[in-house]
Amino acid sequence: MTYHVTVIGGGPSGLMAAIAAAEQGASVLLIEKGKKLGTKLAISGGGRCNVTNRLPEEEVIKHIPGNGKFLYSPFSVFNNYDIISFFEDLGVGLKEEDHGRMFPASNKAQDVVKALLAYLDRLHVEVRKETKVDAIQYGESGHTVHLDDSEKIRTKSLIIATGGKAVPHTGSTGDGYKWAKTAGHTITTLYPTEVPLLSKDAFIKDKKLQGVSLRDVNVSVLNRKSKPIITHKMDMLFTHFGISGPAVLRCSQFAVKEFMKGHRPVTIEIDALPEQSLEQLTETYLQKSKDHPKKTWKNTVKGVLPERMIDFLMEENGITPEETNAHLSKEQFHSFLKNLKYFHVSVHDSQPIEKAFVTGGGVSIKEVVPNTLQSKKMSRLYFCGEILDIHGYTGGYNITSALVTGNVAGMNAAWEGMSEG
Structure with a gap:
């Protein structure tokens, strides 16, 4: 079988990308090397999960000092207010705290993760956990993902959502950088932020x-x-x-x-x-x-x-x-x-990058189309979340960036994956 869209990485941006692609009617496979999906979401905001921030768009972008301006285009498609509606439509009530931070009314990050997983299920997204990707072979009309057990997965569009190098116990160990380099991308200097x-x-x-x-x-x-x-x-x-x-x-x-x-x-x-x-x-x-x-x-x-x-x-x-x-x-x-x-x-x-909350640096945003999150170096390849050279302050800004870029990447990868061209 050839999937319309394959997403590598089950963090905030990967989950959102898989959901957005499946909402368009694409056949979607989500690959996660860890035992659980949404690990970073589950521990964010001290286990309460600061899902986004309600401040005006200008303010939110100001709080993303690492290339926040790149997000103006994705925000025009899906923004922080859309994130709030998205979770409320899933039945996760949100409440506002100081500085516009939005949390689940229940104070439980687990409720956010559960709602996302239940929605993936309803959308018939195929999920494979404890599955490691060994290499990616890029092609003109699609790509092949080689798993470490020698299985090959064919996909029309591919989304890399593997995160940065911060908080490695959640699975962000920088795997995606080498696959981005193989596709011809520049990885800007990585450094710790929020540390x-x-x-x-x-x-x-x-x-x-x-x-x-x-x-x-x-x-x-x-x-x-x-x-x-x-x-x-x-x-x-x-x-x-x-x-x-x-x-x-x-x-x-x-x-x-x-x-x-x-x-x-x-x-x-x-x-x-x-x-x-x-x-x-x-x-x-x-x-x-x-x-x-x-x-x-x-x-x-x-x-x-x-x-x-x-x-x-x-x-x-x-x-x-x-x-x-x-x-x-x-x-x-x-x-x-x-x-x-x-x-x-x-x-x-x-402290070292592994002790940081957020990674600075990543896939150069000069090589990614802002309003689709598609690679300028390789057709049918998309990036979202912390693998990109975008980073914000804590306070819901990084999760906002992850969910926004995930949504836009998922939607566009689906359209391209389902088109005959």
Whole structure:
């Protein structure tokens, strides 16, 4: 038998591609090397599955710093609002949380996966799990997929949806890159994004701030000239190896790109009180010091930051816990406040790509037709999801990109697979 469409990879984009192709009436085979389909969906959003984001299209694309503009074309066919309707039509009620993130009302990622699998079933998609692809032989009017048990599968159209190299225990181990190369595609440099950063700073090594989290702080990546490349205002966390938390994950790819240019270490600047300027802080605390000269400095700044951070900054500036406002030197006063606004961490590396949430780099988007996701190098070949050189921040943006590109690739692969040409 020759299938109209064969999809390799049972992650978010592969499932959506198989569904979209079958909705057009194509005969579809979905091949997955793992034991389960939708593994990444099941663990995303802390096991709650952040299926998409309700922000306006412009905003969503802004949150996909890795070639998000490429998605304007696919979005004109199927966008984040279509994803919401799609799941609601499948009986998965969704609810909106902060920053437009959409979750299943049940808070269970499993409900999303179950609904997709049940729909695949209703559409009569043939699914083969624990099935490994050994090689792909490309042809003019169709392709042959060679399985590692020597079976050959013929297909009119082929969709490669094998993911990147991040979170390898879900099956994303970079298999698809070699098949894309065989078809003549360029794979841009792969690097980790949405990844914790490593530091050798003495206070990190001594675990002085390990476990301290800061809320709503500005985290910036500085370039060689000490100017911010990017700033994100979110929470962050000090760890035993460096820094992590939402703001750091968002900034991480910009630090990694600096490492790739040979700029090491990179300075991360933390502004713990972004709502106030250094001038305003200075004025406030000069007044407080004047009004309460006998009060200790520690009690004067109490509550501004977690206590361990305050203790650490006092120690750094040679201020004892008993030191009163009257006895604080000018240098100590100004230097402490500066630390609140411009706290620096030197990072020399990130955790490896396997520990990242998202892969940067992949199949060059210059070689893929935006409104069909078809290869410009090989007829009847399509790509979708994280194998493409597209990556977003966490918050439903990568899954949105996967589902949108999957839908568009599936639909177009079906039309081509069923046409006689």
